[in-house]
Amino acid sequence: MKKLLSAAGLLGALLTGAAGSAVAMSDSGSTPLPGTGAKVEANAWQCNAYADKCSFRTSTKTTKGGAKYKVSKISNTATVKANGWQATLALSPSGTQVSENTRQVSWTNKNTWIADISGIADPGGSLNTSITTCSDGGAFKSGVKGFASACVND
Template identity: 80%
Template sequence: MKRTLLASGLVGILMAGTGVPSMAVSDRGTTSLPGTGAKVEVNAWQCNAYADKCSFKTSTKTTKGGGKYKVSKITNTATVKANGWQATLSLSPSGTQVSENTRQVSWTNQNSWIADISGIADPGGSMNTSITTCSDGGAFKSGVKAFASACAND
């Protein structure tokens, strides 16, 4: 039995060392798309245990009655921030540098129900403690629009 526990612990350490999330944290925000009966749902996910790099994913979706709902335009912006004293951040995909410790990546789809982004965050700096991933999204159809936000923090 001790060997099994040791092997499981070793696998967990190896996974954390390579940046593969052993667990994830997430957040979700929703709002109604006026006059359509549809919902706009925004999600943010990120790893919560890492040794070097942390994976992240954000999405904006439109649904109606539990199914996909196509809109004219759907957007998603991922904002990833390294939190800590003198924190820095590099991101893949690189996105736009907002500050030394914050990057943004945006995606827009036409005539679709989803816009999503995923990547790898590489925090640096002295005493870096955590990463925050936020997702801001919007949907547009027949002259109406709606926006929602979500933030995941380990």
């Protein structure tokens, strides 16, 4: 019964063209922040199924022993790409156009542990097959820096 309800929910999301269905795909990557015992983690999430638009989120976080770890500067860049023949992409927030089918949005925070971005991707063109969302981030503290990245493709 649970599978039937999940399938019905997914079908409902597809039919209504929901930007963010309950089904999502994600990826993460991390690297140490040298000399601090902390790590820098990049995360990327996007909808798994869509009829019109697809929601996405990216973040860069710093943690130490599972707890928030404040750094001097932390940044995140979301790169969203529509994959397919003659694919185009509109993005909200609009970000910087890298190409006809790729947009980037960046965010930087100071004296905190997280930088995150979320929005809606609107692919166009003929024969779009998928969307790719990548998260690239960096953290800086006391003269050291660490970078991490993650990408998810439906």
